[in-house]
Amino acid sequence: MKLDHIETPAALIDVARMQKNIARMQGQMNTLGVAFRPHVKTTKCIDVVRAQIAAGARGITVSTLKEAEAFFAAGVADILYAVSMVPAKLPRALALRRQGCDLKLVVDNPGAASAIAAFGDQHGETFEVWIEVDTDGHRSGITPEQDTLLVVGLILHDNGVKVGGVMTHAGSSYELDTPEALAALAEQERAGCVRAAERLREAGIACPAVSVGSTPTALAAAQLDGVTEVRAGVYVLFDLVMHNVGVCALDDIALSVLATVIGHQADKGWAILDAGWMALSRDRGTSKQAHDFGYGQPCLLNGTPLAGYVVSGANQEHGILSSTSASTEAEATAGSADDITQRFPLGMKLRILPNHACATGAQFPEYHAVAPDGASVEWRRFHGW
Amino acid sequence: MKLDHIETPAALIDVARMQKNIARMQGQMNTLGVAFRPHVKTTKCIDVVRAQIAAGARGITVSTLKEAEAFFAAGVADILYAVSMVPAKLPRALALRRQGCDLKLVVDNPGAASAIAAFGDQHGETFEVWIEVDTDGHRSGITPEQDTLLVVGLILHDNGVKVGGVMTHAGSSYELDTPEALAALAEQERAGCVRAAERLREAGIACPAVSVGSTPTALAAAQLDGVTEVRAGVYVLFDLVMHNVGVCALDDIALSVLATVIGHQADKGWAILDAGWMALSRDRGTSKQAHDFGYGQPCLLNGTPLAGYVVSGANQEHGILSSTSASTEAEATAGSADDITQRFPLGMKLRILPNHACATGAQFPEYHAVAPDGASVEWRRFHGW
Structure with missing residues (x-):
């Protein structure tokens, strides 16, 4: 199944990134003997x-x-x-x-x-x-x-x-x-x-x-x-916490949450996503680090991070995407009311990099493993004790 | 199955409390017409x-x-x-x-x-x-x-x-x-x-x-x-956030996480539990409220809250129970090293009241519905989208 057809929210694993992470760690272990x-x-x-x-x-x-x-x-x-x-x-x-x-x-x-x-x-x-x-x-x-x-x-x-x-x-x-x-x-x-x-x-x-x-x-x-x-x-997927620790780049992070824009509060500079904390998890590990990524870093479908935007808030099934530069509601109103609805139109799909891959993955019954050509297969995961 | 025999961690619903919460809300609605x-x-x-x-x-x-x-x-x-x-x-x-x-x-x-x-x-x-x-x-x-x-x-x-x-x-x-x-x-x-x-x-x-x-x-x-x-x-189970909002008492909270003491760090005043954030969830809703309950309020098996103790930290499958009065490691060492191992011996089971019933429940494939006589049955829940 292609990315465009996966129902949201969904947990995606970028298989090429995962394999790169696996090879990197195994290589380090081999070197260390x-x-x-x-x-x-x-x-x-x-x-x-x-x-x-x-x-x-x-x-x-x-x-x-x-x-x-x-x-x-x-x-x-x-x-x-x-x-x-x-x-x-x-x-x-x-x-x-x-x-x-x-x-x-x-x-x-x-x-x-x-x-x-x-x-x-x-x-x-x-x-x-x-x-x-x-x-x-x-x-x-x-x-x-x-x-x-x-x-x-x-x-x-x-x-x-x-x-x-x-x-x-x-x-x-x-x-x-x-x-x-x-x-x-x-x-x-x-x-x-x-x-x-x-x-x-x-x-x-x-x-x-x-x-x-x-x-x-x-x-x-x-x-x-x-x-x-x-x-x-966590090395196998990496996440924003590991990025802040300094052991991976943003484009090493193999887990993302696929989400859809379901509405806007343009006067506040918000786009509303269908990925809330139930999908992203309540993990806010980056809140204590040098770079606070809120509930996650939005990226385009191709994986490109959208610099200057963050998932700034989350209800159970609603995420709030906003500009990091609009630190007050007034600024948002002045600068980005049109921007937010035009850049993030209704129905647009995004990929959100999570704070903590272990916590975010646990919110889903399955991953969608995405190959470099964009095709995906389901990989089941389990939960409970 | 009796509480003593349920494997930990487990999500418990106190059925009598749940029914009381249901009756209270329905009564309010009937009164309001x-x-x-x-x-x-x-x-x-x-x-x-x-x-x-x-x-x-x-x-x-x-x-x-x-x-x-x-x-x-x-x-x-x-x-x-x-x-x-x-x-x-x-x-x-x-x-x-x-x-x-x-x-x-x-x-x-x-x-x-x-x-x-x-x-x-x-x-x-x-x-x-x-x-x-x-x-x-x-x-x-x-x-x-x-x-x-x-x-x-x-x-x-x-x-x-x-x-x-x-x-x-x-x-x-x-x-x-x-x-x-x-x-x-x-x-x-x-x-x-x-x-x-x-x-x-x-x-x-x-x-x-x-x-x-x-x-x-x-x-x-x-x-x-x-x-x-x-x-x-959330009224059906209530939680510590709702307690802080002022709409329920601690003994109205119908959801708890059954946990076992699996070790101690006596010099720090810690008992280690087998309920970490995977069981309790990462929801720290009370951190922004007047009374911060950490990752949860420990109670005895009979439901009595253990005043003065809190789940102060959590890894994926480890929770840290400590005294709220021991605000520094030195105080803990001075006052509660013996206390923590004697009050919370290895294998002791506790019930932890959660910050947020919606988030904590989602961590489990099932609830154990506990009747007033202590007998329980499994109630399945589902997750995913």
């Missing part, structure tokens, strides 16, 4: 993941057990579930392993470690667990020098659970915007995670995998000595 | 809509043609599609009408009116169109005194399209928080919409329906002379 395990939470779409694997990815990272189940059913067996395990979710994890899924769990505390050991013992299953390391104070994990690291490692190791590795996620990289700061955080992430693995090994725990990553640190890392693999998710 | 047409965009769930209709609702309002198709398939025929129509969507609207759906369209501009008239003429279909009126400058619509109102009305009327009514939505009511301001806006909404209908009638256009509404103005209206029906959506 580490394996790459993409985080599939960004797209939850088997078509995208097949492209990542075809380019060289080894295994995947998931954020929910539903992702693990769906991708295992689609033929991916090497899966890291990168959210701390809790006892109530162990039966689903066991069921996956019993079906042959090489599912690896993550813990960052003694209680969860003990529960996995006891549950494994009860069911005669040797679980593989990776220990989450906190290298930037951003979220979960045990800092490399905390005694808890060895406590958790030994609870697992001494109770028949395989300690498969350590993993960390320097999520604070999203708050940076210079190459120097990103490179420094990438080195901090690497050094902390390697240090945690060394401490476990000194305690007699093998800990073969050392897994690091976020899209910005993965792309900024100069060397990854001691690291065995990298994880990243 | 107007029909009630609930906006089903909030839940996209036939089980909820059946309860609204059983209580006295007449017809529904939808925000997408997919909602119209799904609810018509489920037996609801009287449907107002309350987003401005564009030509490309007319074939789907026609298909619904041909199947017997009493679908009403909305326009606010001459171009769309002409397109509907031409399309109806071409296909031998008499469409019914309501004209959108702008009574508060919030979004779409034609202001009551604009000449465009009559232009649009006459394009429709003179070209064989039925002008079924006028409709307005005073969405700026979400920005208010006193009974006086809400009552004043309700009157402004009423007066403006009635005035628009009168102008059309003076021009010889019948315009039988006069439809107003938003949850706050519907509940605040003292009289609705000249109005025939009211629309409202």
Whole structure:
């Protein structure tokens, strides 16, 4: 189906850009001499993941057990579930392993470690667990020098659970915007995670995998000595937040929301779109960055960004497109009342680049994968837990 | 299924609260002597809509043609599609009408009116169109005194399209928080919409329906002379934004997200939950209100709000629960390191009240409808367009 015939709002993936992003990240990993395990939470779409694997990815990272189940059913067996395990979710994890899924769990505390050991013992299953390391104070994990690291490692190791590795996620990289700061955080992430693995090994725990990553640190890392693999998710599509972080150009962003102009408030300088926050998501990640893109950057159908315009507001099914230079209603009235209706006539279709590809994609049951000749096919994605 | 056995994260509807909210709104409409047409965009769930209709609702309002198709398939025929129509969507609207759906369209501009008239003429279909009126400058619509109102009305009327009514939505009511301001806006909404209908009638256009509404103005209206029906959506579940607007108590909020404590960062005073923004949504509506509830208000399983705690941060599948009194990391370290791990032990389940019921519900494929005895059943909802 051609772009002109897709009903709006719709989530489009520019396949050429996606493939370029995949090749860039895989090339960086190959240069650094580490394996790459993409985080599939960004797209939850088997078509995208097949492209990542075809380019060289080894295994995947998931954020929910539903992702693990769906991708295992689609033929991916090497899966890291990168959210701390809790006892109530162990039966689903066991069921996956019993079906042959090489599912690896993550813990960052003694209680969860003990529960996995006891549950494994009860069911005669040797679980593989990776220990989450906190290298930037951003979220979960045990800092490399905390005694808890060895406590958790030994609870697992001494109770028949395989300690498969350590993993960390320097999520604070999203708050940076210079190459120097990103490179420094990438080195901090690497050094902390390697240090945690060394401490476990000194305690007699093998800990073969050392897994690091976020899209910005993965792309900024100069060397990854001691690291065995990298994880990243949003790089496959990129978005305006990543553009502001400085790791992609606007024309690397492979996800856009196709929208139609459904009306105007000419005296305010507004064109009304049929893409509101239900389509674009409520993610306003760029609001805290140097360049605030509102609810998204409008582009022509061919992908050319419309400089000077932004989706400035959103209701559930209504988006407001306006000029960035009309900072007051009076200015808009003076300068752009005619401009807005003439530049954006009723029925015109636009593509909106989103703040955050993970959040925007999740609003849609499917992507429309658009080839360079403009033809598209549907790629299903799933949601829920 | 009992609450303890529902896998997390999950969206819960407290059915007793929902029924109370439905009865309250329907009672208000009965007192005011107007029909009630609930906006089903909030839940996209036939089980909820059946309860609204059983209580006295007449017809529904939808925000997408997919909602119209799904609810018509489920037996609801009287449907107002309350987003401005564009030509490309007319074939789907026609298909619904041909199947017997009493679908009403909305326009606010001459171009769309002409397109509907031409399309109806071409296909031998008499469409019914309501004209959108702008009574508060919030979004779409034609202001009551604009000449465009009559232009649009006459394009429709003179070209064989039925002008079924006028409709307005005073969405700026979400920005208010006193009974006086809400009552004043309700009157402004009423007066403006009635005035628009009168102008059309003076021009010889019948315009039988006069439809107003938003949850706050519907509940605040003292009289609705000249109005025939009211629309409202979020009242059926309510949320923290509506609590701050002043139209519901915390214990009226019928939607919550069931979450599990999956870890801690005790030195920061954090408990980590398995409900991040993918479950809670990125909607931070309360951030601009007098009481900022972060990503949500934690409650015990029995629904009791945990005063002094908030979901202060969210990653995709991680939520951060912390004390509202620990405004700095040092305070948290001094006062609540033990408190957070003891009050919120690993595996503990909580219910999180959301900022915005429409946005949070959309993150889930289903609700778990919880009866007063704690038993629950699944109510499916749909997404997409």
